[in-house]
Amino acid sequence: xxxxxxxxxxxxxxxxxxxxxxxxxxxxxxxxxxxxxxxxxxxxxxxxxxxxxxxxxxxxxxxxxxxxxxxxxxxxxxxxxxxxxxxxxxxxxxxxxxxxxxxxxxxxxxxxxxxxxxxxxxxxxxxxxxxxxxxxxxxxxxxxxxxxxxxxxxxxxxxxxxxxxxxxxxxxxxxxxxxxxxxxxxxxxxxxxxxxxxxxxxxxxxxxxxxxxxxxxxxxxxxxxxxxxxxxxxxxxxxxxxxxxxxxxxxxxxxxxxxxxxxxxxxxxxxxxxxxxxxxxxxxxxxxxxxxxxxxxxxxxxxxxxxxxxxxxxxxxxxxxxxxxxxxxxxxxxxxxxxxxxxxxxxxxxxxxxxxxxxxxxxxxxxxxxxxxxxxxxxxxxxxxxxxxxxxxxxxxxxxxxxxxxxxxxxxxxxxxxxxxxxxxxxxxxxxxxxxxxxxxxxxxxxxxxxxxxxxxxxxxxxxxxxxxxxxxxxxxxxxxxxxxxxxxxxxxxxxxxxxxxxxxxxxxxxxxxxxxxxxxxxxxxxxxxxxxxxxxxxxxxxxxxxxxxxxxxxxxxxxxxxxxxxxxxxxxxxxxxxxxxxxxxxxxxxxxxxxxxxxxxxxxxxxxxxxxxxxxxxxxxxxxxxxxxxxxxxxxxxxxxxxxxxxxxxxxxxxxxxxxxxxxxxxxxxxxxxxxxxxxxxxxxxxxxxxxxxxxxxxxxxxxxxxxxxxxxxxxxxxxxxxxxxxxxxxxxxxxxxxxxxxxxxxxxxxxxxxxxxxxxxxxxxxxxxxxxxxxxxxxxxxxxxxxxxxxxxxxxxxxxxxxxxxxxxxxxxxxxxxxxxxxxxxxxxxxxxxxxxxxxxxxxxxxxxxxxxxxxxxxxxxxxxxxxx
Amino acid sequence: xxxxxxxxxxxxxxxxxxxxxxxxxxxxxxxxxxxxxxxxxxxxxxxxxxxxxxxxxxxxxxxxxxxxxxxxxxxxxxxxxxxxxxxxxxxxxxxxxxxxxxxxxxxx
Numbered sequence: 007x008x009x010x011x012x013x014x015x016x017x018x019x020x021x022x023x024x025x026x027x028x029x030x031x032x033x034x035x036x037x038x039x040x041x042x043x044x045x046x047x048x049x050x051x052x053x054x055x056x057x058x059x060x061x062x063x064x065x066x067x068x069x070x071x072x073x074x075x076x077x078x079x080x081x082x083x084x085x086x087x088x089x090x091x092x093x094x095x096x097x098x099x100x101x102x103x104x105x106x107x108x109x110x111x112x113x114x115x116x117x118x119x120x121x122x123x124x125x126x127x128x129x130x131x132x133x134x135x136x137x138x139x140x141x142x143x144x145x146x147x148x149x150x151x152x153x154x155x156x157x158x159x160x161x162x163x164x165x166x167x168x169x170x171x172x173x174x175x176x177x178x179x180x181x182x183x184x185x186x187x188x189x190x191x192x193x194x195x196x197x198x199x200x201x202x203x204x205x206x207x208x209x210x211x212x213x214x215x216x217x218x219x220x221x222x223x224x225x226x227x228x229x230x231x232x233x234x235x236x237x238x239x240x241x242x243x244x245x246x247x248x249x250x251x252x253x254x255x256x257x258x259x260x261x262x263x264x265x266x267x268x269x270x271x272x273x274x275x276x277x278x279x280x281x282x283x284x285x286x287x288x289x290x291x292x293x294x295x296x297x298x299x300x301x302x303x304x305x306x307x308x309x310x311x312x313x314x315x316x317x318x319x320x321x322x323x324x325x326x327x328x329x330x331x332x333x334x335x336x337x338x339x340x341x342x343x344x345x346x347x348x349x350x351x352x353x354x355x356x357x358x359x360x361x362x363x364x365x366x367x368x369x370x371x372x373x374x375x376x377x378x379x380x381x382x383x384x385x386x387x388x389x390x391x392x393x394x395x396x397x398x399x400x401x402x403x404x405x406x407x408x409x410x411x412x413x414x415x416x417x418x419x420x421x422x423x424x425x426x427x428x429x430x431x432x433x434x435x436x437x438x439x440x441x442x443x444x445x446x447x448x449x450x451x452x453x454x455x456x457x458x459x460x461x462x463x464x465x466x467x468x469x470x471x472x473x474x475x476x477x478x479x480x481x482x483x484x485x486x487x488x489x490x491x492x493x494x495x496x497x498x499x500x501x502x503x504x505x506x507x508x509x510x511x512x513x514x515x516x517x518x519x520x521x522x523x524x525x526x527x528x529x530x531x532x533x534x535x536x537x538x539x540x541x542x543x544x545x546x547x548x549x550x551x552x553x554x555x556x557x558x559x560x561x562x563x564x565x566x567x568x569x570x571x572x573x574x575x576x577x578x579x580x581x582x583x584x585x586x587x588x589x590x591x592x593x594x595x596x597x598x599x600x601x602x603x604x605x606x607x608x609x610x611x612x613x614x615x616x617x618x619x620x621x622x623x624x625x626x627x628x629x630x631x632x633x634x635x636x637x638x639x640x641x642x643x644x645x646x647x648x649x650x651x652x653x654x655x656x657x658x659x660x661x662x663x664x665x666x667x668x669x670x671x672x673x674x675x676x677x678x679x680x681x682x683x684x685x686x687x688x689x690x691x692x693x694x695x696x697x698x699x700x701x702x703x704x705x706x707x708x709x710x711x712x713x714x715x716x717x718x719x720x721x722x723x724x725x726x727x728x729x730x731x732x733x734x735x736x737x738x739x740x741x742x743x744x745x746x747x748x749x750x751x752x753x754x755x756x757x758x759x760x761x762x763x764x765x766x767x768x769x770x771x772x773x774x775x776x777x778x779x780x781x782x783x784x785x786x787x788x789x790x791x792x793x794x795x796x797x798x799x800x801x802x803x804x805x806x807x808x809x810x811x812x813x814x815x816x817x818x819x820x821x822x823x824x825x826x827x828x829x830x831x832x833x834x835x836x837x838x839x840x841x842x843x844x845x846x847x848x849x850x851x852x853x854x855x856x857x858x859x860x861x862x863x864x865x866x867x868x869x870x871x872x873x874x875x876x877x
Numbered sequence: 878x879x880x881x882x883x884x885x886x887x888x889x890x891x892x893x894x895x896x897x898x899x900x901x902x903x904x905x906x907x908x909x910x911x912x913x914x915x916x917x918x919x920x921x922x923x924x925x926x927x928x929x930x931x932x933x934x935x936x937x938x939x940x941x942x943x944x945x946x947x948x949x950x951x952x953x954x955x956x957x958x959x960x961x962x963x964x965x966x967x968x969x970x971x972x973x974x975x976x977x978x979x980x981x982x983x984x985x
Contacts, residue, residue, distance in 0.1 A: 033940070034924055036950025037903030041920060043946075064921035069928050
């Protein structure tokens with residue numbers, strides 16, 4: 007039949023097929039053929055041929071000709087569109103597993119984002135100063151029988167170094183005082199503020215990048231001048247021009263504002279916003295200003311320098327011992343002066359750094375682990391469900407899909423879920439940041455659009471997570487053999503090895519259990535802090551500043567002691583344990599010719615000190631009333647350090663401290679008490695009377711009706727010092743603040759442990775659902791044959807019991823090691839006991855039981871008829 | 878979107894597609910036009926017009942089944958869309974309104 011039909015000219019037909027757009031080719035060719043046949047019938051082959059050629063030539067025009075750049079693109083776009091459609095359908099069809107995935111990833115990514123913001127915030131500290139690689143802080147190692155680290159050098163050091171050596175481009179001293187009383191006279195009223203101030207040499211502003219917005223530095227060399235930030239200017243003087251305005255410092259001397267600084271950025275440890283010219287310091291402390299102040303170190307004064315280009319800090323450190331030889335030749339406290347790079351200041355806990363690098367690495371590691379577990383979850387669920395998509399893979403392959411195309415399809419699917427999770431995570435992180443800031447006392451901004459680093463990290467995270475969690479399932483799925491897949495002969499074994507899935511679960515639970523072990527040890531250690539007797543009474547003790555050290559002090563004390571419900575009052579240098587007022591000195595005992603190698607710590611207080619804090623005398627008697635140094639009380643530790651066996655031995659012996667300027671006999675020995683936090687050992691201490699050093703009143707009150715008592719105390723104090731600001735603290739709160747870092751750390755670990763467990767449980771749930779579906783028939787048959795529910799449940803139970811047990815065997819030794827390292831920070835600590843691990847295992851067991859139990863009971867109690875009916 | 882334009886020949890093809898509702902493909906449209914216009918029309922012109930109008934959204938197409946005729950090629954059937962119909966109506970109204978403005982003239 008076909009051959010008898012007339013056929014159009016081959017050449018022009020081939021030409022047409024070549025140039026015509028493939029989408030149009032079929033239909034137009036059909037039309038041409040139809041017309042040709044018709045014409046050939048009516049008018050003969052020749053005429054039809056001519057018309058055909060003419061038509062083809064006339065069709066050769068834009069619109070019909072295929073585009074040169076290749077029409078294929080269109081098809082691929084459609085394919086991508088199809089990927090998205092398929093992905094969306096999959097999400098909608100398997101809502102629960104999609105929810106598990108998105109939820110898990112959201113948790114992980116949120117943590118990663120927050121941790122990244124936190125870490126990059128800390129790493130950015132003081133990185134905005136010019137030539138910051140040449141900026142150093144002078145620090146001191148104090149070598150006695152042990153080594154102490156001080157973030158400062160003797161007050162005169164900076165001046166001497168500047169004059170004696172040419173290593174430095176600039177040297178600047180900075181003397182910082184927190185909570186300083188500032189008064190501003192505004193007509194009749196005087197406004198009072200307590201702010202941090204700092205005495206600074208002009209070079210300070212040349213070393214550090216704190217630019218002025220008004221005024222000049224020229225004036226700043228003169229005494230009684232001050233530079234303040236815009237924020238403080240606004241606070242003190244409102245909208246008036248601050249230049250030339252004056253304010254008072256501790257009702258002692260006046261300062262005139264000669265410059266205004268741009269507000270201090272958040273990422274600096276130099277937090278002072280009010281700077282006094284350093285020449286004013288004489289009016290504050292004679293010793294700080296003295297040219298021979300080599301005798302000691304105050305943490306108030308820090309000395310910074312920017313070295314000349316090319317100067318090696320080690321070279322500088324080598325000349326510094328000359329100062330020790332020259333000025334401190336006889337001291338048992340041997341100073342070693344060092345240069346600490348500015349980049350180290352924020353991170354070196356030894357020298358008071360806020361955030362040590364270990365914490366930063368631990369945080370980063372935890373963040374990484376959380377994202378990692380979330381990814382594992384994803385892989386787990388995706389491979390578990392691979393079988394359900396076998397048909398799709400089969401069909402796609404039969405229709406000519408390449409393996410690489412299938413791989414990309416599944417990767418895009420993963421990418422979509424990751425993207426969704428990331429969007430949620432960003433929202434969550436953005437909304438929790440304010441809470442995190444207030445919890446850690448930070449000022450981290452979380453702004454994706456202005457923070458390039460953060461948005462970069464986010465993009466990198468999306469890609470990494472997508473590839474990490476998408477690649478393996480992609481490889482598995484795209485590797486299916488089409489024939490087997492279509493016949494439905496694929497078994498779970500082929501959809502990713504079951505052992506692999508097991509190891510993923512084990513990895514997740516190892517991480518979760520590790521965090522949990524850490525948390526439990528921390529909780530026990532904190533409990534230990536709370537429950538262990540510090541050796542003195544710190545309950546219901548109110549700490550109030552003395553205000554001044556003249557006769558008003560005694561008068562206040564008398565007034566306080568007659569307030570009802572006040573049990574006892576003492577004026578003292580500091581409470582028995584204090585983080586703020588610590589002072590240690592070398593000690594000369596009895597007739598020994600040389601000072602001891604250890605230092606002794608000062609606890610000054612009047613005759614009520616022992617009674618108020620419940621310190622127990624084990625030998626001798628209490629101090630007699632005095633305003634100056636007359637007698638000493640020491641502790642057991644001091645006796646032990648001297649190498650004496652009995653406390654009675656030291657009674658009546660002479661003691662000389664503070665460069666032998668305070669002398670007197672030892673009259674009593676108190677039982678040891680914790681004079682510092684549990685991080686440190688108990689030190690030798692001495693207690694003596696010296697009114698001029700008293701900083702605070704400690705008032706022991708009866709907590710019944712405390713509110714009224716506190717009001718009464720405030721009233722008395724404010725009447726005495728109307729020009730000052732009243733404030734009080736409970737000693738308990740001060741002691742609790744010793745462990746603020748630990749408290750915070752614990753909360754953080756708590757949150758992370760919870761998240762890790764949730765992610766782990768989600769993964770477990772996913773796996774159980776998969777098993778339950780796979781074992782539907784098996785369960786049905788077992789039930790029909792008379793297996794009881796408990797027996798069948800155990801099929802699930804034993805699987806997961808083994809997995810959790812294996813995870814525990816890995817986590818326990820690692821956890822034990824890490825936590826013993828952590829505990830070694832404390833002199834006083836709990837022992838890691840077997841019970842902590844039992845408790846940990848118990849918690850995990852409950853989580854696993856609930857997760858596995860819920861899903862498997864559902865599978866087991868199902869009617870076997872349902873599962874066996876089909877087939 | 879700017880005002881869509883409809884050329885004179887396009888309008889004729891579109892009218893033909895509408896008239897041969899659901900049965901219109903290249904050859905029928907060609908033959909219909911030749912019959913009405915009483916002159917030869919080129920198949921290429923018809924296809925170009927159809928393609929342009931499909932791009933503009935005045936017509937949409939579907940493929941017919943494969944038959945023994947036409948060398949086994951499928952027919953591409955065209956149907957007018959709502960937009961195409963609206964366009965035709967607008968053209969008709971325009972012509973009508975102008976036509977109505979013609980004063981009554983009687984010849985002869």
